[in-house]
Amino acid sequence: MAAAPFLLLAPGTLWLLIFFVWPTLQMLLMSVSTGSLDDGYQVTGSLDAYGTAISRFPKQFGNSLLYGGAATVLDFLIGFPVAYTVAFRGGRYKNLLLFLVIAPFFTSFLIRTISWKTLLGDEGPLLGFLKHSLGVLPAEFTVTGTSFAVVAGITYNFLPFMILPLYVALEKIDPALIEAANDLYASRWQAFRRVTFPLALPGVFAGSILTFIPALGDYVNATLLGNPQTQMIGNVILSRYLTLNDYPLAAALSFILMAGIIVAVTIYARFLGTEQLTG
Amino acid sequence: MADVAVRLTQLTKRFGDPAGRRSATADGSPTAEGVTAVDHIDLEVEDGEFFSLLGPSGCGKTTTLRMIGGFEQPTFGRIELQGEDVTWLPPYRRNVNTVFQNYALFPHLSVFENVAFGLRRRKVPIAEVKRRVSEMLELVELPGFERRKPSQISGGQAQRVALARALVNKPAVLLLDEPLGALDLKLRRQMQVELKRIQEEVGITFIYVTHDQEEAMTMSDRIAVMNRGRYEQLGDPEVLYERPRTRFVAGFLGVSNLLPATMDGQADGYAAFRLGDGTTVRVPTTVLEDQSGSVAVGVRPEKIRMHETDQASPPGFNSLGGTIVDASYIGVSTQYIVRMADGRRVTVYEQNVERATKSELWKTGEQVVLAWSPDHCFVVEEGGGAAPESDEELNAVA
Numbered sequence: 016m017a018a019a020p021f022l023l024l025a026p027g028t029l030w031l032l033i034f035f036v037w038p039t040l041q042m043l044l045m046s047v048s049t050g051s052l053d054d055g056y057q058v059t060g061s062l063d064a065y066g067t068a069i070s071r072f073p074k075q076f077g078n079s080l081l082y083g084g085a086a087t088v089l090d091f092l093i094g095f096p097v098a099y100t101v102a103f104r105g106g107r108y109k110n111l112l113l114f115l116v117i118a119p120f121f122t123s124f125l126i127r128t129i130s131w132k133t134l135l136g137d138e139g140p141l142l143g144f145l146k147h148s149l150g151v152l153p154a155e156f157t158v159t160g161t162s163f164a165v166v167a168g169i170t171y172n173f174l175p176f177m178i179l180p181l182y183v184a185l186e187k188i189d190p191a192l193i194e195a196a197n198d199l200y201a202s203r204w205q206a207f208r209r210v211t212f213p214l215a216l217p218g219v220f221a222g223s224i225l226t227f228i229p230a231l232g233d234y235v236n237a238t239l240l241g242n243p244q245t246q247m248i249g250n251v252i253l254s255r256y257l258t259l260n261d262y263p264l265a266a267a268l269s270f271i272l273m274a275g276i277i278v279a280v281t282i283y284a285r286f287l288g289t290e291q292l293t294g
Numbered sequence: 295m296a297d298v299a300v301r302l303t304q305l306t307k308r309f310g311d312p313a314g315r316r317s318a319t320a321d322g323s324p325t326a327e328g329v330t331a332v333d334h335i336d337l338e339v340e341d342g343e344f345f346s347l348l349g350p351s352g353c354g355k356t357t358t359l360r361m362i363g364g365f366e367q368p369t370f371g372r373i374e375l376q377g378e379d380v381t382w383l384p385p386y387r388r389n390v391n392t393v394f395q396n397y398a399l400f401p402h403l404s405v406f407e408n409v410a411f412g413l414r415r416r417k418v419p420i421a422e423v424k425r426r427v428s429e430m431l432e433l434v435e436l437p438g439f440e441r442r443k444p445s446q447i448s449g450g451q452a453q454r455v456a457l458a459r460a461l462v463n464k465p466a467v468l469l470l471d472e473p474l475g476a477l478d479l480k481l482r483r484q485m486q487v488e489l490k491r492i493q494e495e496v497g498i499t500f501i502y503v504t505h506d507q508e509e510a511m512t513m514s515d516r517i518a519v520m521n522r523g524r525y526e527q528l529g530d531p532e533v534l535y536e537r538p539r540t541r542f543v544a545g546f547l548g549v550s551n552l553l554p555a556t557m558d559g560q561a562d563g564y565a566a567f568r569l570g571d572g573t574t575v576r577v578p579t580t581v582l583e584d585q586s587g588s589v590a591v592g593v594r595p596e597k598i599r600m601h602e603t604d605q606a607s608p609p610g611f612n613s614l615g616g617t618i619v620d621a622s623y624i625g626v627s628t629q630y631i632v633r634m635a636d637g638r639r640v641t642v643y644e645q646n647v648e649r650a651t652k653s654e655l656w657k658t659g660e661q662v663v664l665a666w667s668p669d670h671c672f673v674v675e676e677g678g679g680a681a682p683e684s685d686e687e688l689n690a691v692a
C-alpha cells in the first residue's frame with residue numbers, strides 16, 4: 016500500500032525522465048563538446064561555446080529580453096482589463112467571451128503571423144489605405160521589418176496566455192470582498208488597489224510567466240515581421256542548429272537562455288511575494 | 295424622544311424590471327415582470343437601539359439591509375441616516391458598516407490589517423490605528439491574533455474579527471446580516487450574549503437581520519417581522535409575542551392557537567367572540583385594533599390551564615370544552631392536543647410542577663375544560679401571510 020503514491024507518480028516521472036531530463040542532459044553535454052557534424056562531437060568539457068555565445072550575441076539576447084519583456088507588459092496592460100471585464104461583468108456571456116479570446120488561436124501560429132505581415136505590409140490593406148486613399152501617411156512609412164512589428168506580433172500571439180490565468184484568478188474573487196472594501200471607506204479605485212489586485216497577483220504571476228518565457232525563445236515573429244537587426248536569440252539558436260550545424264554553440268545559447276529565465280522568474284516571484292505580504 | 299438613526303421612507307426595491315435600475319412606473323408600483331423584494335417600507339430606527347429585521351427566507355431582509363449599506367440602489371423611496379439623505383451615496387460615503395454573512399474577511403491581509411482597513415482608508419494616524427485596533431481586538435476577546443491570516447482562525451473567531459473590523463470605525467449604524475448563521479448552535483448562543491454585551495458597551499445602533507425568532511427575541515430592543523417585502527408588525531419582543539396582530543406574526547414567533555371567530559358585541563371593556571363550536575370567549579377591547587374582515591382569537595399554549603369537566607373555571611376566565619387526543623411528555627412541560635367539538639385542535643403546554651410523574655398526567659380520551667384569562671387573548675386578521683396552518687405544523691415548530 017505504501018508504494019501506491021510512487022506507482023501513481025511513475026508514469027509522470029518516466030515521461031519527464033525520457034522527454035525532459037534525458038534531452039536536457041544531452042544538450043548540457045553537447046554544450047561542452049567540441050567537433051563538427053562531419054567529424055563527430057567529443058565531450059571535452061570546453062567552455063568555448065559559452066564564451067562565444069556571450070561575446071558574440073549580446074544584441075540578440077538583449078533583443079529577446081527587450082521584446083519579450085515589452086510584449087509581456089503590453090499583454091498585461093491589454094489582458095487585465097479584458098479578464099477583469101469578463102470575470103466581473105461577463106454575466107452569462109462569460110463562456111462565450113472566453114471562447115472569443117481563444118477563437119483566433121484555432122488557426123496556426125504561422126498562418127496568423129503571416130496574415131499580420133500581409134495586413135501590416137507597406138502596400139497592405141491598412142497602410143495602403145492610409146497612404147494612398149487618405150494620404151495621411153508618407154509613402155515610405157513602414158511597419159513590417161521593424162522592432163515595433165516584432166513586439167506587436169509577440170504581444171498578439173501570446174495574449175491568451177496572459178488573459179486566461181488572469182481570468183481564473185479574478186473569477187475566484189468573492190464579490191463580497193469588494194463590497195466589504197467599499198463598506199470600509201475604500202473608493203472603487205482603492206478597493207481595486209487594496210483588494211482586487213492583490214488577490215489577482217497569482218494570476219498576474221502565472222500570466223506573465225506563461226507569456227514571457229515562450230516570448231523570450233520565440234523566433235517566428237522576428238523572422239516574419241522583423242529585419243536582420245531585430246533578430247532574437249531564438250533566431251540565432253535556430254540558424255546555429257539547422258543551418259550552420261554548430262550544435263555546441265546552439266546548446267550553450269539555450270542553456271544561457273534557460274539560466275536567465277530561471278534567475279528572472281525567481282527575482283520576479285520574490286518581488287510579487289513581498290508585495291503581496293505588505294499589500 | 296430618542297434621535298432617529300435610520301429613517302426609511304416608502305423604500306422599495308424591485309428586481310428584474312425591464313427599465314433597469316429605475317422602475318418603469320414612477321411610484322415603484324409593480325410592472326408585469328420582476329420581483330418586489332422590498333415593498334414601500336416606512337421605518338424608523340432609533341439611536342442606540344438593537345433593531346432586528348425578522349422574517350422567513352426571501353422576505354427581503356437582506357435587500358433592505360443592502361440598500362441601507364449602499365450596495366443596492368432603491369427603485370423608489372428614500373433613506374436617511376441621522377437626518378441626512380443618503381439614498382444615492384455610495385457605500386464608502388456612508389457612516390455605516392456591515393458585518394457580512396460569510397464575514398468577507400480579506401484573505402490576503404492579517405487580522406490586524408483587516409481590522410485596520412477602514413481606519414487606514416480614512417487616513418487615521420498610525421499610532422491611533424494601532425491603539426484602536428488593539429482596543430477593538432480586546433473588546434471581541436481576540437488579543438494576540440493580530441498576525442494571523444483569516445485562513446488560520448476558526449469560524450467563531452472570524453465572526454469576531456468581522457465585528458471588530460466594522461465597529462472599529464465607530465459607525466453611526468452597524469448592519470449585521472445573519473452574522474451567526476454559519477456557527478453551530480452552542481457557539482451561536484454564546485455569540486448572541488456576546489453581541490448584545492458589545493452592543494451595550496459601544497452604544498452603536500445595530501440593525502440585525504435574522505430568520506431565527508429566538509435569536510431576535512433574546513437580543514433585540516425592537517423587531518420588525520417581515521413578510522413578502524413588508525413588515526407585518528413592529529414592536530418590542532414582548533408585544534410581538536403577547537399581542538401579535540396577524541396570523542403570520544403569531545405563527546412566526548412561537549406557537550399559537552388561532553380560533554376563527556365572529557364578533558358578538560362589546561360590554562364593560564370586553565368584546566365577545568363566538569367560536570366555531572358555539573362557545574363565546576371574551577377579549578379585552580384594548581387588543582382590538584382595526585382588524586377587519588374575518589378574524590381569529592389567539593391564545594398561546596402555555597397560557598391555558600386544564601381542569602376536569604365537573605370543576606368550575608376561575609371566574610371571568612374563558613373556557614372551552616374538549617377531548618385530549620394526544621399527550622407528549624417533554625420534560626419541562628407536557629404538550630397536549632385537545633380537540634374541540636367542531637374538530638379544531640388546541641395545543642396546551644402544562645408545566646410539570648404539580649404532576650410530578652408521568653402516571654399522573656392527563657390521559658388521551660379524557661374530557662377536559664380549557665380555561666384562560668381573557669387578558670391573554672389576542673386577535674389576528676385571518677387572511678394574509680403563509681403562517682404555519684395546521685396543528686401538525688405548529689407541533690413540529692414546538
Ligand SMILES: Nc1ncnc2c1ncn2[C@@H]1O[C@H](COP(=O)(O)OP(=O)(O)OP(=O)(O)O)[C@@H](O)[C@H]1O
Nearest residue numbers: 309310329331350351352353354355356357358505
Ligand atoms: N440580485 C437579485 N436579482 C433578482 N432577485 C433578487 C436579487 N436579490 C434578491 N432577489 C429576490 O428578492 C427577494 C428578497 O431577497 P432577500 O435576499 O432580500 O431575502 P432575505 O429575506 O434576505 O432571505 P434569506 O433569509 O433567504 O437570506 C427574493 O425573492 C429574492 O429572490
Ligand SMILES: [Mg+2]
Nearest residue numbers: 355356357471
Ligand atoms: Mg438574506
